[in-house]
Amino acid sequence: MLHRIYKPGRYLCAWADKYGIEGEGFAPLSMPGHHFITKAALEAVPEMRAWLGPEAELLTWTYCGFPDMNWHAYGHYQAACEHHPEVRYPDTRREWEIPRYCDYNDLTKSGEWFGHTYPDAALAAGKHYRRVCAAGRQRRSRDAVRLLGAMLHYLEDCGAPPHAIGLGGPLHLPAENIRTPERITIAGYRPRPIFDPAEATKRVYDFAVPRAHCIVRRLEKDPAADVLDLQLECANACAEVAADALAAFHRQFASSLRFRSRPARRGVELLYNGNFMQPDDEAYCPAGWVMKWWDRKDRNVVLERRNNGQTCFVMAENVVAPVACMLTWTRALRVHPGEVYAFSAKLAADDVSDKCGLYAEMYDGATCKVGEWHVAAPASTRWRQVAGRITVPERAALMRVGVAAQDTAGPVRFTSLSLMRQ
Numbered sequence: 001m002l003h004r005i006y007k008p009g010r011y012l013c014a015w016a017d018k019y020g021i022e023g024e025g026f027a028p029l030s031m032p033g034h035h036f037i038t039k040a041a042l043e044a045v046p047e048m049r050a051w052l053g054p055e056a057e058l059l060t061w062t063y064c065g066f067p068d069m070n071w072h073a074y075g076h077y078q079a080a081c082e083h084h085p086e087v088r089y090p091d092t093r094r095e096w097e098i099p100r101y102c103d104y105n106d107l108t109k110s111g112e113w114f115g116h117t118y119p120d121a122a123l124a125a126g127k128h129y130r131r132v133c134a135a136g137r138q139r140r141s142r143d144a145v146r147l148l149g150a151m152l153h154y155l156e157d158c159g160a161p162p163h164a165i166g167l168g169g170p171l172h173l174p175a176e177n178i179r180t181p182e183r184i185t186i187a188g189y190r191p192r193p194i195f196d197p198a199e200a201t202k203r204v205y206d207f208a209v210p211r212a213h214c215i216v217r218r219l220e221k222d223p224a225a226d227v228l229d230l231q232l233e234c235a236n237a238c239a240e241v242a243a244d245a246l247a248a249f250h251r252q253f254a255s256s257l258r259f260r261s262r263p264a265r266r267g268v269e270l271l272y273n274g275n276f277m278q279p280d281d282e283a284y285c286p287a288g289w290v291m292k293w294w295d296r297k298d299r300n301v302v303l304e305r306r307n308n309g310q311t312c313f314v315m316a317e318n319v320v321a322p323v324a325c326m327l328t329w330t331r332a333l334r335v336h337p338g339e340v341y342a343f344s345a346k347l348a349a350d351d352v353s354d355k356c357g358l359y360a361e362m363y364d365g366a367t368c369k370v371g372e373w374h375v376a377a378p379a380s381t382r383w384r385q386v387a388g389r390i391t392v393p394e395r396a397a398l399m400r401v402g403v404a405a406q407d408t409a410g411p412v413r414f415t416s417l418s419l420m421r422q
């Protein structure tokens with residue numbers, strides 16, 4: 001059982017620690033295939049990497065996993081499985097607003113669901129490529145790259161051996177899991193800047209089917225058989241068509257899309273739903289915000305949005321390790337070093353530790369943390385204003401603000417968050 005050897009690391013999936021990746025917004029899947037295929041594809045299109053800048057890292061470690069992180073299990077306590085012990089999943093689905101990018105909400109069942117095997121995955125790749133191009137034409141550069149990630153996922157699924165032949169059961173995992181994903185490479189491949197999703201998905205599917213049958217024959221004889229050679233051939237075939245897609249996207253949009261960010265306007269409210277009135281698809285979380293639990297094995301901690309009929313607030317109770325309610329990544333502020341922001345909220349709590357109050361994290365463009373900011377709030381049975389000034393540190397390009405608590409029985413209540421550039 002894998003969960004016996006699981007050690008809590010930075011990410012939900014332990015394999016990621018081995019590769020030294022460190023973005024706070026990275027969300028590695030249970031198996032590394034998609035990420036390393038995307039990485040190999042990007043390496044074959046260096047002009048794409050240069051153009052995207054830090055977004056290339058997010059495309060590799062987060063966006064190409066979107067369709068596999070769209071389950072509403074994210075943010076909730078889950079029983080042990082073959083990948084994890086009993087643990088609360090980080091709320092990746094909400095923090096990247098994945099239902100919007102996949103056009104499917106797993107909780108409300110709104111939108112359109114696609115399976116991850118051929119031909120369903122091929123239809124999904126086609127639909128998402130049309131959405132990539134639409135976002136590109138509307139100059140929504142970051143949305144276009146996130147949609148491109150979802151598209152790449154479905155494209156890569158078409159050529160994944162167990163997905164190509166719809167192999168379920170106990171052989172799915174050994175057929176899929178690539179032991180040495182860092183060996184996926186298409187060095188020397190010259191991408192064609194033409195991409196037709198129907199043709200590309202069919203090509204990798206046709207390539208994978210005979211190899212998948214061969215993998216099954218080997219695994220049926222011996223479940224521990226070495227199938228790496230065939231897995232790598234299929235993964236490399238996927239990386240080639242993924243590189244074509246990247247080259248085509250670059251050719252079509254390099255002259256019109258930009259990834260620089262303009263400074264925020266001064267003196268205007270920058271937060272959406274700072275009074276937490278609007279619930280997300282589950283009432284415990286305010287729309288545009290996401291909960292973060294530092295100890296995802298703690299079952300007793302409470303962190304949720306409440307509505308008492310007069311006020312909507314976020315409440316923290318039974319808190320030991322830190323918890324926070326923060327802006328989603330898609331709403332993170334694009335900031336520049338030296339800028340000053342005024343941040344405030346209201347807090348009510350009979351008793352608080354000095355670690356309860358306003359909180360902010362700053363990151364570089366690829367979501368690696370470069371700074372933290374905190375202002376403690378005094379205890380007060382009535383709603384009381386807490387305020388502070390944030391000066392954006394060197395290297396910061398992104399900032400997420402929120403409220404945090406630690407080491408308090410609580411309850412601690414927060415509402416009326418406001419952020420303005422000075």
Ligand SMILES: [Zn+2]
Binds near residue numbers: 068116153
């Ligand atoms: Zn998938």
